Amino acid sequence: MAVQVLIPPALQTLTSGEASVSLEANSIDGLLAALEERFPGFGGRICDESGKLRRFLNLYVNSEDIRFLDNQATALADGDEVSIVPAVAGG
Amino acid sequence: MTATLSRSTFSGLRCKECGHPYPAGARHVCEDVCFGPLEVVYDYEAIRSRVSRATIEAGPVSIWRYREFLPIEADPIDVGTGFTPLLRANRLARRLGLNNLYIKNDGVNMPTLSFKDRVVSVALSRARELGFSTVSCASTGNLANSTAAIAAHAGLECCVFIPSDLELGKVLGTLIYNPTVMAVKGNYDQVNRLCSEVANTHGWGFVNINLRPYYSEGSKTLGYEVIEQLGWQLPDHVVAPLASGSLFTKIHKGFQEFVKVGLVDEKPVRFSGAQAEGCSPIAQAFAEGRDFITPVKPNTIAKSIAIGNPADGPYAIDIANRTGGSIAAVSDAEIIAGIQLLAETEGIFTETAGGTTIAVLKKLVEQGKIDPSETTVAYITGNGLKTTEAVASAIGEPFLIEAQLDSFNSAWDRAQSLHRATWETVG
Structure with missing residues (x-):
C-alpha cells in the first residue's frame, strides 16, 4: 500500500527538503505513524498530545478533505495521494 | 527588517493562537509551532500619539484616512477605496419594525463595487513593499474582480483562481482587466486548497493566502467608517455576512481598536452573522453550541459567500457568543426576497450576499433577537449588477x-x- 504524501514547505525541514514522500500505510492514522517513524518529530508537529491532527491543518486524500471521509480512520489504497495543507487561507 | 519600519505602526506578525512571533514577511501560518493564523502586531501607543478625530477627518476620503491602523510602510495604492455611504434606512426599518437602522453600502465601493476593494488595496500595497511582481488570489468572484483591477492600476502581473461555475458578471468583471484567469472545476474550497499549493511553489503574492495577515486588516475600515459616520459612536448591533468569517471578526477588531486608542467611547456592540442555508457551517456550529466547524459542500445561489471550510469560523462564533449576537441561515428564496426588499425600500441593488444579510436581519427581528430601539447597522458587501441571474426569474418584466x-x-x-x-x- 504505497501512498504519496505531499509535504508543505513548513514541514519540509523534517523531511530533508523532500516535498513529496512515498510511504506504506493502510489508513491516515497508519500514515501519521509511518511519517513519525521515518521522520522523527513529524507526528508531534502535526498532531496534538492526544494524537489528533491539529485543528489548523487539513488533510486531503486524492483532493477530498478527510472530514468528508472517515477522518483519521480513512482507509488508504495503493497509489493514493495525501496532501497536508495548512487550513488558514481564503475568504 | 522590523527595525527599519519608520512610518509604520506595526512591528511584525504573531500567531493568534500561541503568540509565537514572526517577522513581517509574506507568511500566514504559524509554521514553527501550531499552524494557527498569523496577525499583525501594532504599537497602539504610537498610533494613539499620532491620530485624533481631527487628523482622521482631514485625511483622504478613502480607507487611507486610517493608514496608521493598516499594515503598510510606504505610500499606499490609493484607488479611492472606502468611505462608502452609511444610509439611514427608514423605509426598510419601518417594514421590519425597527427604529434605528442603517445600511453600510459597500456595493458602491471603488473600484469594483464590493468590500473586497478594501482588503485588496491593503494586500497589494503590502505586496509591492515586499517585492512581489505577480499577485494572485482564490476567489468566489468579487475578490478576483478587485485583485485584477487594482493589480492593473498598480502595474502588477495578476493570475486569479475562481470556481468554474461563477456568475457571468463576476467572470467578465475580472477578464476585462486582462489578468490570467484559472476557472477551476470544483468549489471554492477546492480552489483554495489548490492555491495553497501553488503559493508554496510559485513565489507569488496570494492576497488571501501568504498575504492574508495584511489583507484581512483591510476589513477593519468597515468598522472605523461606521463609527465615524455615526458621529464618532459605536452602534448597538451589527449584522454582516459570513463566508470565511474574516470580515465579521475584523469589523469587531476595528471597533475595539478605536476604543483602545481613545477615539470612541466603549459600549457593548452585539455581532450577528448571516449565512445561506446551502452553505452554513458556521450557523450550524453556532446552533449546536459547538466551537469547531464541520466543513460542508456548498449548494446555494449565494456563491460569493459559499465557503464550506471557513478559516475564521471559530473566531466568528466566539464573537457572536461573547457579544450576545446570533448567527442564522436563510434559504435561497429568502435571499432573493431580501435582495428585492432592500431594492424596493432603499434603492440599493445588492448581490446574493447582501440578500442573505437582509433576510437574516428580518429573521432576527422576527425572532426578537434585535431590539427595535437598537442602533443597528447591516453591512451590504456587494453589488447586484454582478449577479443578475440570481434574481432574473423573480422580478417583473x-x-x-x-x-x-x-x-x-x-x-x-x-x-x-x-x-x-x-x-x-x-x-
Whole structure:
C-alpha cells in the first residue's frame, strides 16, 4: 500500500527538503505513524498530545478533505495521494 | 527588517493562537509551532500619539484616512477605496419594525463595487513593499474582480483562481482587466486548497493566502467608517455576512481598536452573522453550541459567500457568543426576497450576499433577537449588477408598447391593476 504524501514547505525541514514522500500505510492514522517513524518529530508537529491532527491543518486524500471521509480512520489504497495543507487561507 | 519600519505602526506578525512571533514577511501560518493564523502586531501607543478625530477627518476620503491602523510602510495604492455611504434606512426599518437602522453600502465601493476593494488595496500595497511582481488570489468572484483591477492600476502581473461555475458578471468583471484567469472545476474550497499549493511553489503574492495577515486588516475600515459616520459612536448591533468569517471578526477588531486608542467611547456592540442555508457551517456550529466547524459542500445561489471550510469560523462564533449576537441561515428564496426588499425600500441593488444579510436581519427581528430601539447597522458587501441571474426569474418584466399614447394608456391601466393585486397579496 504505497501512498504519496505531499509535504508543505513548513514541514519540509523534517523531511530533508523532500516535498513529496512515498510511504506504506493502510489508513491516515497508519500514515501519521509511518511519517513519525521515518521522520522523527513529524507526528508531534502535526498532531496534538492526544494524537489528533491539529485543528489548523487539513488533510486531503486524492483532493477530498478527510472530514468528508472517515477522518483519521480513512482507509488508504495503493497509489493514493495525501496532501497536508495548512487550513488558514481564503475568504 | 522590523527595525527599519519608520512610518509604520506595526512591528511584525504573531500567531493568534500561541503568540509565537514572526517577522513581517509574506507568511500566514504559524509554521514553527501550531499552524494557527498569523496577525499583525501594532504599537497602539504610537498610533494613539499620532491620530485624533481631527487628523482622521482631514485625511483622504478613502480607507487611507486610517493608514496608521493598516499594515503598510510606504505610500499606499490609493484607488479611492472606502468611505462608502452609511444610509439611514427608514423605509426598510419601518417594514421590519425597527427604529434605528442603517445600511453600510459597500456595493458602491471603488473600484469594483464590493468590500473586497478594501482588503485588496491593503494586500497589494503590502505586496509591492515586499517585492512581489505577480499577485494572485482564490476567489468566489468579487475578490478576483478587485485583485485584477487594482493589480492593473498598480502595474502588477495578476493570475486569479475562481470556481468554474461563477456568475457571468463576476467572470467578465475580472477578464476585462486582462489578468490570467484559472476557472477551476470544483468549489471554492477546492480552489483554495489548490492555491495553497501553488503559493508554496510559485513565489507569488496570494492576497488571501501568504498575504492574508495584511489583507484581512483591510476589513477593519468597515468598522472605523461606521463609527465615524455615526458621529464618532459605536452602534448597538451589527449584522454582516459570513463566508470565511474574516470580515465579521475584523469589523469587531476595528471597533475595539478605536476604543483602545481613545477615539470612541466603549459600549457593548452585539455581532450577528448571516449565512445561506446551502452553505452554513458556521450557523450550524453556532446552533449546536459547538466551537469547531464541520466543513460542508456548498449548494446555494449565494456563491460569493459559499465557503464550506471557513478559516475564521471559530473566531466568528466566539464573537457572536461573547457579544450576545446570533448567527442564522436563510434559504435561497429568502435571499432573493431580501435582495428585492432592500431594492424596493432603499434603492440599493445588492448581490446574493447582501440578500442573505437582509433576510437574516428580518429573521432576527422576527425572532426578537434585535431590539427595535437598537442602533443597528447591516453591512451590504456587494453589488447586484454582478449577479443578475440570481434574481432574473423573480422580478417583473417591462411592458412592451407601441410609440403611441393609446398603447401607453392601456399598459398603464394593466400596470395599476397588477400593482393593486400585489398590494392585496401583501395584505
